[in-house]
Amino acid sequence: MKLKINHNSHTPLHIQAEELLRKLIAEEEYQNGKMLPNEVDLSKQLAISRSTLRMALNKLVYEGLLIRKKGVGTKVAEMAVSSKSMNWLSFSQEMAARGIVIKDYEMHLTWVFPDEKIANFFEIGTDKKILKLERLRGKPEWPFVYFISYFHPRVGLTGEEDFRRPLYEIFEKDHSVIATLSKEEISATAADTFIASKLGVDNGSPILFRKRYVFDQGERPIEYNLGYYRADSFVYAVESRR
Incomplete structure (x- = not known):
């Protein structure tokens, strides 16, 4: 799935990133346990800073949609x-x-x-x-x-x-x-x-x-x-x- 941020939009970048991530983690491969791309690659792909990307990721982690483990990576949480x-x-x-x-x-x-x-x-x-x-x-x-x-x-x-x-x-x-x-x-x-x-x-x-x-x-x-x-x-x- 190709992710692209609209830098001319009035919607804040971290909100756009959050919406794109929601679509990404709904993909079957990620629902089945595949790790998300790392923050460096994702931020480069979206052309946003890692801090902006992290705001979006943190929101999804807080909602229980993602699990992040230090040294391992981020993946979709089992649905509860x-x-x-x-x-x-x-x-x-x-x-x-x-x-x-x-x-x-x-x-x-x-x-x-x-x-x-x-x-x-x-x-x-x-x-x-x-x-x-x-x-x-x-x-x-x-x-x-x-x-x-x-x-x-x-x-x-x-x-x-x-x-x-x-x-x-x-x-x-x-x-x-x-x-x-x-x-x-x-x-x-x-x-x-x-x-x-x-x-x-x-x-x-x-x-x-x-x-x-x-x-x-x-x-x-x-x-x-x-x-x-x-x-x-x-x-x-x-x-x-x-």
């Missing part, structure tokens, strides 16, 4: 769904933004009495029923995440909503509730019998466990979410900026 802690979205919005097609395998809606931990988070009594949403989701080939969400009665969800729509879009457009703040806890754990059966893994297999606490503009709690992810199909990326 990833999520970033910065710029959080609902799962549907997050995956759509990454161009990943998601399938709903199961969806269950029930009204339940919250346990003490959830009731304390929502600052309500354990005698007040709340809506619980459970979903098994994943790629068209296999499921990789099981979600359990609890919603504060203040949101106004009835259970009649179309939950195939992005969750926070439902909040905002149907109930005028804007999800503004997310606090998360991430840990590794072993799949119990129930989660193992849902994700298609062996009982006791390692999985990624994520708790998400979501608040509205007034920093009032609106969602308590638990996510169980297959460790072999999901990467959680964290970006820190000083």
